[in-house]
Amino acid sequence: MTAVEAFDAVDLIRTKRDRGELSTDQIGWLVDAYTRGYVADEQMSAMTMAIFLNGMTRREIRDLTMAMIASGERMDFSGLGKPTTDKHSTGGVGDKITLPLMPLVAAFGVAVPQLSGRGLGHTGGTLDKLESIPGWRAELSNDEMFAQLRDIGGVICAAGAGLAPADKKLYALRDITGTVEAIPLIASSIMSKKIAEGTGALVLDVKFGSGAFLQDIERSRELARTMVxxxxxxxxxxxxxxTNMSVPLGLTIGNANEVRESVEVLAGGGPADIRELTVALAREMLALAGRPDEDVEAALDDGRAMDTWRAAIRAQGGDPDADLPVAKEQHVVTADRDGVLVRQEALPFGIAAWRLGAGRARKEDPVQHAAGIDLHAKPGDAVRQGQPLFTLHADEPARFARALEVVEGAWAIGDAGDEVHDGGPLIADRIGR
Incomplete structure (x- = not known):
């Protein structure tokens, strides 16, 4: 005999369409019924559009998140005997912060289970970056992950398929129905995976500005508050x-070149903005894990973080001393006059790196690890005529024209004293207790 369903999907869609609230039981049933295929994609598409247009209450968003967690397994790190803390970034251009951050925090005896993803569109994926290291592998079993957290303190790896499978199905649907930007759906998507991951503390790096997922700072603030x-x-x-994503983070956009820059930061150097954000996020993570008084900058400068990085790369089959791939071709863009670089918009440079081969248009596309952009100047820097401003790297020179096309008008040289368009301070606000 066929089981009788507790609710009817059309009734629930009508409720949300007419700005009503769904009950805890209705939301739980909806997520479960969609995960097992009883609720059709067409019906869930209608529901996601209704949520996009009409929003959800705090209680509804919490119920949606918990229902998505309940659709799969929940990890438990309590057996490690040390606090766990993690970071999630909403993504941007040149955002390689996870790479130096994980070993920096792990160097203080706090476990960092950093379950990461691959890039899609103009935002790079942490796993794609690390896979430019010869031999390094992203796929670990739960036992391998636990062993690495116990022995080394940190791991960056792919999330298993068992974590919040409802989110995976819903995310793919949002991507093709124009509902990606709905804050209740973004928040529940991110937080269902992070809570299911089992971390005790979580720091969110929520971006705003031209290269961010949500460009408006007030929308980003609303997302941050919802997730907290x-x-x-x-x-x-x-x-x-x-945090500000109006200009690219650091001086590299791509995969292998972002790994190189991350290693510079772990060696006590690297661009000032990458170091500033890495240190700020590390302090947040350690404070939430009950270690607020650690000297974070000292661990970058004395090699402790670098030692943890090298151990973690080796544990996942990588060679931290191996040469990283280098592109076959390069194209240098130089300054056409003396002056000051007053503008360098993140989004066009991110799209340019993607067109060079550093990103993917579809999940199954390969990335070219050597492709990308090296920046030689940032907004506010004085430049001289003929000085290199940025270098494009690609394996196929035919890619340069389309990359140059998208950055045309995305940067500008002005005179000393002209306003510099950099979006303001790197860290605009903190949200949380």
Whole structure:
């Protein structure tokens, strides 16, 4: 005999369409019924559009998140005997912060289970970057992950298929129905995976500006506040930094070149903005894990973080001393006059790196690890005529024309004293207890 369903999908769609609230039981049933295929994609598409247009209450978003967690397994790191803390970034251009951050925090005896993803579109994926290291592998079993957290303190790897499978199905649907930007759906998507991952503390790096997922700072602030509330409601100590993605982070955009820059930071050098954000996020992570007084900058400068990085790369089959791939071709763009670089917009440079081969248009596309852009100047820097401003790297020279096309008008040289368009301070706000 066929089981009788508790609710009817059309009734629930009508409720949300007409700005009503769904009950805890209705949301739980909807997520479960969609995951097992009873609720059709067409019906869930209608529901996601209704949520996009009409929003959800804090209680509804919490119920949606918990229902997505309940669709799969939940990890437990309590057996490690040390606190766990993680970071999630909403993504941007040149955002390689996870690479130096994980070993820096792990160097203080706090476990960092950093389950990461691959890039799609103009935002790079942490796993794609690390796979430019010869031999390094992203796929680890749960036992391998636990062993690495116990022995080394940190791991960056792919999330298993068992974590929040409802989110995976819903994310793919949002991508093709124009509902990706709905804050209740973004927040529940990110937080269902992070809470299911089992971390005790979580710091969110929520971007705003031209290269960010949500460009408007107030929308980004709303997302940050929603995710912090979700974390706290689920018993995970959570805070968020609102950070500026108006210009690319650091001086590299790509995969192998971003690994090179991350290693420079771990060696005590690297661009000032990468170091500033890495240190700020590390302090947040350690404070939430009960270690607020650690000297974070000292661990970058004395080699402790570098030692943890090298051990973690080796543990996943990589060679930290191996040469990283270099592109076959390069194209240098130089300054056409003396002056000051007053503008360098993140989004066009991110799209240019993607067109060079550093990103993918579809999930199954390969990335070219050597492709990308090296920046030789940032907004506010004085430049001389003929000085290199940025270098494009690609294996196929035919890619340069389309990359140059998208950055045309995305940078500008002005005179000393002209306004510099950099979006303001790197860290705009902190949200959390």
């Amino acid at each position: 509330e979700l974390g706290e409601d689920a018993g995970v100590a959570t805070s968020a930094l609102l």
